[in-house]
Amino acid sequence: MSKVISIGRQSFEELIKNDCFYVDKTGLIKEWWELQDDITLITRPRRFGKTLNMDMMKCFFSNRYAQRENLFSSLSIWKL
Numbered sequence: 001m002s003k004v005i006s007i008g009r010q011s012f013e014e015l016i017k018n019d020c021f022y023v024d025k026t027g028l029i030k031e032w033w034e035l036q037d038d039i040t041l042i043t044r045p046r047r048f049g050k051t052l053n054m055d056m057m058k059c060f061f062s063n064r065y066a067q068r069e070n071l072f073s074s075l076s077i078w079k080l
Helices: 014-015 026-036 050-061
Strands: none
Touching: 014 026, 014 050
């Protein structure tokens, strides 16, 4: 089955679970972690994926997703 481009979906978990097309931005997690900033301001134009990126980070760091390695196993952050 080919991947679907899901416009307007903001749930990282749903995108991965439903095998939707996803541009891997998990490198942002490593970059953000290594900077060790106290405060991070993320500015991007509208519809540029800010909410999806925040949801991706929530899934990566939240205890709620601790046993859900399958969400990240095929993405670049898992290979680092």
